[in-house]
Amino acid sequence: EAAVTQSPRNKVTVTGGNVTLSCRQTNSHNYMYWYRQDTGHGLRLIHYSYGAGNLQIGDVPDGYKATRTTQEDFFLLLELASPSQTSLYFCASSDAQITSQNTLYFGAGTRLSVL
Protein backbone atom coordinates (compact mmCIF):
# COMPACT_ATOMS: atom_id res chain seq x y z
CA GLU A 1 0.00 0.00 0.00
CA ALA A 2 1.11 3.53 -0.77
CA ALA A 3 2.97 5.26 2.04
CA VAL A 4 2.80 9.02 2.43
CA THR A 5 4.53 10.55 5.45
CA GLN A 6 3.97 14.10 6.61
CA SER A 7 5.97 16.12 9.11
CA PRO A 8 5.50 17.71 11.50
CA ARG A 9 2.16 16.33 12.70
CA ASN A 10 1.45 19.50 14.64
CA LYS A 11 2.82 23.01 14.29
CA VAL A 12 2.12 26.28 16.05
CA THR A 13 3.44 29.56 14.70
CA VAL A 14 2.71 33.26 15.01
CA THR A 15 1.26 35.64 12.46
CA GLY A 16 3.99 36.56 9.98
CA GLY A 17 5.99 33.46 10.75
CA ASN A 18 7.67 31.18 8.24
CA VAL A 19 6.48 27.57 8.06
CA THR A 20 7.48 24.59 5.94
CA LEU A 21 5.38 21.43 5.80
CA SER A 22 7.06 18.31 4.47
CA CYS A 23 5.75 15.30 2.63
CA ARG A 24 7.50 12.17 1.41
CA GLN A 25 6.02 9.30 -0.58
CA THR A 26 7.86 6.04 -1.14
CA ASN A 27 5.81 4.46 -3.91
CA SER A 28 7.27 6.09 -7.00
CA HIS A 29 4.08 8.02 -7.69
CA ASN A 30 4.32 10.79 -10.24
CA TYR A 31 1.68 13.11 -8.81
CA MET A 32 1.72 14.75 -5.40
CA TYR A 33 -0.84 17.15 -3.94
CA TRP A 34 -1.32 19.52 -1.02
CA TYR A 35 -4.84 19.96 0.35
CA ARG A 36 -6.26 21.87 3.28
CA GLN A 37 -9.27 20.60 5.20
CA ASP A 38 -11.62 23.00 6.94
CA THR A 39 -15.05 22.47 8.45
CA GLY A 40 -17.70 23.55 5.98
CA HIS A 41 -15.29 23.48 3.04
CA GLY A 42 -14.14 19.88 2.83
CA LEU A 43 -10.80 19.32 1.11
CA ARG A 44 -9.46 22.06 -1.11
CA LEU A 45 -6.48 21.72 -3.43
CA ILE A 46 -3.64 24.18 -2.85
CA HIS A 47 -0.89 23.02 -5.21
CA TYR A 48 0.09 19.85 -7.02
CA SER A 49 3.00 18.50 -9.03
CA TYR A 50 3.57 15.81 -11.62
CA GLY A 51 7.28 15.41 -11.07
CA ALA A 52 10.48 16.87 -9.67
CA GLY A 53 10.74 20.56 -10.46
CA ASN A 54 7.13 20.80 -11.64
CA LEU A 55 4.46 22.84 -9.87
CA GLN A 56 0.78 23.36 -10.74
CA ILE A 57 -1.58 25.81 -9.09
CA GLY A 58 -4.63 24.43 -7.36
CA ASP A 59 -7.89 26.04 -6.32
CA VAL A 60 -6.76 27.97 -3.22
CA PRO A 61 -3.08 28.87 -3.84
CA ASP A 62 -2.95 32.38 -2.35
CA GLY A 63 -0.40 32.69 0.45
CA TYR A 64 1.24 29.34 -0.33
CA LYS A 65 4.29 28.25 -2.24
CA ALA A 66 5.29 24.69 -2.97
CA THR A 67 8.37 22.95 -4.21
CA ARG A 68 8.92 19.40 -5.51
CA THR A 69 12.60 18.65 -5.01
CA THR A 70 12.55 14.95 -5.94
CA GLN A 71 9.96 12.44 -7.02
CA GLU A 72 9.56 11.54 -3.35
CA ASP A 73 9.52 14.95 -1.65
CA PHE A 74 6.97 17.77 -1.83
CA PHE A 75 7.05 20.82 0.44
CA LEU A 76 4.46 23.46 1.26
CA LEU A 77 5.77 26.87 2.28
CA LEU A 78 3.95 29.59 4.18
CA GLU A 79 6.32 32.56 4.16
CA LEU A 80 4.08 35.04 6.01
CA ALA A 81 1.62 32.91 7.90
CA SER A 82 -1.80 34.37 8.70
CA PRO A 83 -4.53 33.16 11.09
CA SER A 84 -6.68 32.27 8.05
CA GLN A 85 -4.14 29.56 7.27
CA THR A 86 -4.91 27.73 10.49
CA SER A 87 -6.06 24.39 9.13
CA LEU A 88 -5.46 20.68 8.76
CA TYR A 89 -3.12 20.05 5.82
CA PHE A 90 -2.95 16.83 3.86
CA CYS A 91 -0.43 15.63 1.34
CA ALA A 92 -1.45 12.98 -1.17
CA SER A 93 0.09 11.09 -4.05
CA SER A 94 -1.18 9.16 -7.06
CA ASP A 95 0.25 7.21 -9.95
CA ALA A 96 -0.89 9.74 -12.53
CA GLN A 97 -3.19 12.65 -12.96
CA ILE A 98 -6.64 11.92 -11.62
CA THR A 99 -8.55 9.60 -13.91
CA SER A 100 -11.23 7.09 -13.20
CA GLN A 101 -8.63 4.47 -12.45
CA ASN A 102 -6.32 6.34 -10.12
CA THR A 103 -6.52 6.62 -6.36
CA LEU A 104 -5.26 9.37 -4.09
CA TYR A 105 -3.20 8.12 -1.15
CA PHE A 106 -3.22 10.57 1.73
CA GLY A 107 -0.81 11.15 4.58
CA ALA A 108 -1.97 11.46 8.17
CA GLY A 109 -2.07 15.25 8.07
CA THR A 110 -0.39 18.24 9.72
CA ARG A 111 -2.42 20.42 12.03
CA LEU A 112 -1.21 24.02 11.77
CA SER A 113 -2.22 26.80 14.15
CA VAL A 114 -1.31 30.40 13.36
CA LEU A 115 -1.73 32.62 16.41
Place this chain on the structure above:
Amino acid sequence: QQQVRQSPQSLTVWEGETAILNCSYEDSTFNYFPWYQQFPGEGPALLISIRSVSDKKEDGRFTIFFNKREKKLSLHITDSQPGDSATYFCAASPMGYKLTFGTGTSLLVDP
Protein backbone atom coordinates in the same frame (compact mmCIF):
# COMPACT_ATOMS: atom_id res chain seq x y z
CA GLN B 1 -19.41 28.26 -5.12
CA GLN B 2 -19.39 24.69 -3.89
CA GLN B 3 -19.49 22.47 -6.96
CA VAL B 4 -20.01 19.27 -4.99
CA ARG B 5 -22.57 19.38 -2.20
CA GLN B 6 -23.20 16.79 0.49
CA SER B 7 -26.04 16.25 2.91
CA PRO B 8 -26.65 15.83 5.70
CA GLN B 9 -23.67 17.45 7.40
CA SER B 10 -23.96 14.86 10.16
CA LEU B 11 -25.93 11.66 10.56
CA THR B 12 -26.55 9.25 13.44
CA VAL B 13 -27.94 5.77 12.90
CA TRP B 14 -28.33 2.71 15.10
CA GLU B 15 -26.17 -0.32 14.56
CA GLY B 16 -27.76 -2.53 11.90
CA GLU B 17 -29.62 0.31 10.15
CA THR B 18 -28.93 1.63 6.66
CA ALA B 19 -27.16 4.97 6.49
CA ILE B 20 -27.83 7.10 3.40
CA LEU B 21 -25.40 9.86 2.48
CA ASN B 22 -26.29 12.24 -0.33
CA CYS B 23 -24.20 14.10 -2.87
CA SER B 24 -25.03 16.42 -5.76
CA TYR B 25 -22.91 18.26 -8.29
CA GLU B 26 -23.10 21.16 -10.71
CA ASP B 27 -20.65 20.46 -13.50
CA SER B 28 -22.02 18.23 -16.25
CA THR B 29 -18.47 17.33 -17.34
CA PHE B 30 -17.91 15.39 -14.10
CA ASN B 31 -17.85 11.68 -14.89
CA TYR B 32 -15.92 10.02 -12.08
CA PHE B 33 -17.23 9.97 -8.51
CA PRO B 34 -15.17 8.43 -5.70
CA TRP B 35 -16.17 8.35 -2.06
CA TYR B 36 -13.42 8.71 0.53
CA GLN B 37 -13.69 7.62 4.16
CA GLN B 38 -11.81 9.42 6.91
CA PHE B 39 -11.34 8.28 10.50
CA PRO B 40 -10.30 10.77 13.21
CA GLY B 41 -6.58 11.45 13.16
CA GLU B 42 -6.11 9.88 9.74
CA GLY B 43 -6.11 10.98 6.14
CA PRO B 44 -8.99 10.09 3.81
CA ALA B 45 -8.87 6.74 2.03
CA LEU B 46 -10.75 5.61 -1.07
CA LEU B 47 -13.83 3.59 -0.15
CA ILE B 48 -15.71 3.05 -3.41
CA SER B 49 -16.12 4.84 -6.74
CA ILE B 50 -18.41 4.97 -9.76
CA ARG B 51 -18.22 6.25 -13.32
CA SER B 52 -21.11 8.08 -14.94
CA VAL B 53 -21.74 5.23 -17.40
CA SER B 54 -23.08 3.18 -14.47
CA ASP B 55 -26.06 3.82 -12.23
CA LYS B 56 -25.04 1.53 -9.40
CA LYS B 57 -21.84 0.23 -7.84
CA GLU B 58 -21.76 -2.25 -5.01
CA ASP B 59 -18.92 -3.34 -2.73
CA GLY B 60 -20.03 -5.42 0.22
CA ARG B 61 -22.20 -3.27 2.49
CA PHE B 62 -21.44 -0.11 0.51
CA THR B 63 -23.47 0.85 -2.57
CA ILE B 64 -23.42 3.97 -4.72
CA PHE B 65 -26.60 4.93 -6.57
CA PHE B 66 -26.07 7.43 -9.40
CA ASN B 67 -28.65 9.57 -11.22
CA LYS B 68 -26.97 11.37 -14.08
CA ARG B 69 -30.07 13.27 -15.19
CA GLU B 70 -30.54 14.84 -11.75
CA LYS B 71 -26.79 15.11 -11.05
CA LYS B 72 -27.20 13.29 -7.79
CA LEU B 73 -25.67 10.28 -6.14
CA SER B 74 -25.95 8.58 -2.79
CA LEU B 75 -23.89 6.19 -0.70
CA HIS B 76 -25.86 3.53 1.13
CA ILE B 77 -24.23 1.69 4.02
CA THR B 78 -26.31 -1.32 4.96
CA ASP B 79 -26.10 -3.10 8.32
CA SER B 80 -24.14 -0.14 9.72
CA GLN B 81 -21.46 -0.98 12.28
CA PRO B 82 -19.82 1.22 14.94
CA GLY B 83 -16.58 0.83 12.97
CA ASP B 84 -18.24 2.69 10.09
CA SER B 85 -18.31 5.86 12.20
CA ALA B 86 -16.24 8.29 10.14
CA THR B 87 -16.46 11.28 7.84
CA TYR B 88 -17.37 10.49 4.24
CA PHE B 89 -16.38 12.72 1.36
CA CYS B 90 -17.99 12.63 -2.05
CA ALA B 91 -15.69 13.82 -4.84
CA ALA B 92 -16.00 14.39 -8.57
CA SER B 93 -13.80 14.90 -11.57
CA PRO B 94 -13.94 15.16 -15.32
CA MET B 95 -11.94 12.36 -16.92
CA GLY B 96 -8.24 13.06 -16.58
CA TYR B 97 -8.47 16.09 -14.29
CA LYS B 98 -8.23 16.93 -10.62
CA LEU B 99 -10.81 15.97 -8.03
CA THR B 100 -13.26 18.38 -6.41
CA PHE B 101 -14.33 17.29 -2.93
CA GLY B 102 -17.60 17.90 -1.14
CA THR B 103 -17.86 19.24 2.41
CA GLY B 104 -18.26 15.81 3.97
CA THR B 105 -20.85 13.94 6.08
CA SER B 106 -19.95 12.88 9.60
CA LEU B 107 -21.53 9.51 10.36
CA LEU B 108 -21.98 8.13 13.85
CA VAL B 109 -23.23 4.58 14.31
CA ASP B 110 -24.61 4.00 17.79
CA PRO B 111 -24.25 0.47 19.16
